[in-house]
Amino acid sequence: MELSRRTLLGGFAAVAGGALVGCSSGINNAGAPAKKNAATELTMWCWPGGLGKSVLDDTIAHFPDPKIKYSEIGGDFKQKLVTTFNGGTGIPDITGLKGEDIASLLPQAERFVDLKTVGADSVLGDYLDWKVKQATTLDGKVIGLPIDVGPTALFYREDIFAAAGLPSDPAKVAEQLKTWDDFFNAGVQLKAKNPKAPLVWDATDLYDMVIGQGTERYISKDNKFIGDQDHIRKAWDTSVKAMTLKIDGKTPSGSPDWNAGLDQGTVPAHIGAAWVALDIKSAVKTSVGKWRLAPTPSGPANFGGSFLAITKNAADPQKAFDVIKYMLSPDSEAKAFTDAQIFPSAPAAYDKPQLKAADKFFGGQVPIDVFGPAAKSIPVAYQSPFDDSVAAPFHDELKTVQTGSKTSDAAWAAAVSKAKAIAKRQGVQ
Numbered sequence: 001m002e003l004s005r006r007t008l009l010g011g012f013a014a015v016a017g018g019a020l021v022g023c024s025s026g027i028n029n030a031g032a033p034a035k036k037n038a039a040t041e042l043t044m045w046c047w048p049g050g051l052g053k054s055v056l057d058d059t060i061a062h063f064p065d066p067k068i069k070y071s072e073i074g075g076d077f078k079q080k081l082v083t084t085f086n087g088g089t090g091i092p093d094i095t096g097l098k099g100e101d102i103a104s105l106l107p108q109a110e111r112f113v114d115l116k117t118v119g120a121d122s123v124l125g126d127y128l129d130w131k132v133k134q135a136t137t138l139d140g141k142v143i144g145l146p147i148d149v150g151p152t153a154l155f156y157r158e159d160i161f162a163a164a165g166l167p168s169d170p171a172k173v174a175e176q177l178k179t180w181d182d183f184f185n186a187g188v189q190l191k192a193k194n195p196k197a198p199l200v201w202d203a204t205d206l207y208d209m210v211i212g213q214g215t216e217r218y219i220s221k222d223n224k225f226i227g228d229q230d231h232i233r234k235a236w237d238t239s240v241k242a243m244t245l246k247i248d249g250k251t252p253s254g255s256p257d258w259n260a261g262l263d264q265g266t267v268p269a270h271i272g273a274a275w276v277a278l279d280i281k282s283a284v285k286t287s288v289g290k291w292r293l294a295p296t297p298s299g300p301a302n303f304g305g306s307f308l309a310i311t312k313n314a315a316d317p318q319k320a321f322d323v324i325k326y327m328l329s330p331d332s333e334a335k336a337f338t339d340a341q342i343f344p345s346a347p348a349a350y351d352k353p354q355l356k357a358a359d360k361f362f363g364g365q366v367p368i369d370v371f372g373p374a375a376k377s378i379p380v381a382y383q384s385p386f387d388d389s390v391a392a393p394f395h396d397e398l399k400t401v402q403t404g405s406k407t408s409d410a411a412w413a414a415a416v417s418k419a420k421a422i423a424k425r426q427g428v429q
Helices: 005-009 051-063 077-087 102-111 129-134 158-163 170-176 180-193 203-212 230-244 254-262 277-282 317-327 329-341 349-350 368-376 387-403 408-425
Strands: 041-046 069-072 095-098 152-157 269-273 291-294 307-310
Touching: 041 102, 051 317, 051 329, 069 077, 069 180, 069 277, 095 317, 102 387, 152 277, 152 368, 158 180, 170 291, 180 230, 203 269, 230 387, 230 408, 254 269, 254 277, 254 368, 269 277, 269 317, 291 368, 307 317, 329 368, 387 408
Parallel strands: 041 069, 041 095
Antiparallel strands: 095 307, 152 269, 152 291
16 A cells, blocks of 8 residues: 555554644644534544645634534544444544545444435535445445545656656657556666666555556455455556566655655656645655656556545534535535645536646646546445455565565465455455
């Protein structure tokens, strides 16, 4: 999984820095649950950086009665939320739900209001369909309204590509680097011209990227293990091919070497979500204006993106829905993008002035021209609550191939064996 500023703000170790939600009226930043008076307050929880500051301030001002009491919860957000649910007291009316947690929370749908019962049908069509489906149970309940998404693109150094004789104009890169094979061939050419600039920053990162470009993961909707099938092996082989071609920089994203390499040219490209722009911009000094954007080879994937939900504890579910509907309108999502690159889940926001602006960092490109079409084209894939635990052996065993301690076939066999055992313990067939 990619390390980034966004994952740091979401409670994971990564690059330091980033725009956090600041203090405003009604905000409790102590990290402890705010006490609620049901007659006068709606309590809301989210993690640092999960909501745009101006949007939060505007929403609090727009809904003075009942007053919104916001608490910024640091640390392991999901664990704190589940612990509070289990304790039965201090449960917020409105809560954020992280994209990486949503699959594990769907089986607990009874803890949340089905948003269709409070009018969500009138706005669900405003959001990317695949994102809404992530928060929809198999029997059709919707437990969260989308905050944001993380469509991917290729970030690359135009000057380094040009010096190696590679296509460097974004349109030509899009035309000539359409597939992973195209991308790897470019990596071989780049290495021949510039051995210190491997095109692939860390080959193991490509594995999840290829998984995300497909319509199946590790467990099927009927709860059967499919992690040994061709779609997973394809992702595995793609990652291993970058290693075999020796275009793997073995530089994990978010690491100090990755940050330095972005500016020094030893990390000339990165494929990541829209919010990776924050990481790159914060890391570089001398290469401002030399970066460009192009579509992800072989199609887009998504990393990140969260939801706002209403708990069954909510004193006034209808009023709570009015709040989240206002907070996640296209206008508000465009403001959140300006606040902290929180990429909108409502496509109507893509036509707002905030997202249509040219970006000097990317040589005057308009990033939404790349990320907008990508966001609309993310494939829909069922994600089981057990996918993450089943995926872990594949990540671990890929590292053994990267270090040379195992062959690809031996590591694959070990990964499948371990994953099947984990799946079986979880009740997967």
